[in-house]
Amino acid sequence: MTRRSPSAETIGHLVEQVSFLLKTYHAECDKSAASRETEFWRGNISGFRYAVGEIYGQDLIHGVLEEVRKNTGLDIPPIGELDSKGKFLGPDSEADF
Secondary structure, eight states, rough: OOOOOOOHHHHHHHHHHHHHHHHHHHHHHHHHHTSSHHHHHHHHHHHHHHHHHHOOOHHHHHHHHHHHHHHOOOOOOOOOEEEEESEEEEEEOOOOO
C-alpha cells in the first residue's frame, strides 16, 4: 500500500486536532475517569490514531503524538478494551499509562 506524504501544514493540522481531543479527554477524565464522556473522547483519540496511521503510516502518527506530548504535557491514553474494573487490557506502545 502506498502511503501519502502529508505537507507540513497537514501535519500541523493533525497536531492541533489531536491536541484538542487529548485536552478534552483529560478535562472529562478529571471530572470522572469512568464516565461515558471520558470513554467517548478516548474513543475519538483511538479513531484518530487508527485513521491517521492507516492513511499516513505508523511513523507519522508516532511523530504527531510525540509533538502533542511535548506541546501539551498530557499523557496519551491507551486504546482498546477495558475489563470490568476499568483496567486496560493489553499493551499499547503509544500510550503513556
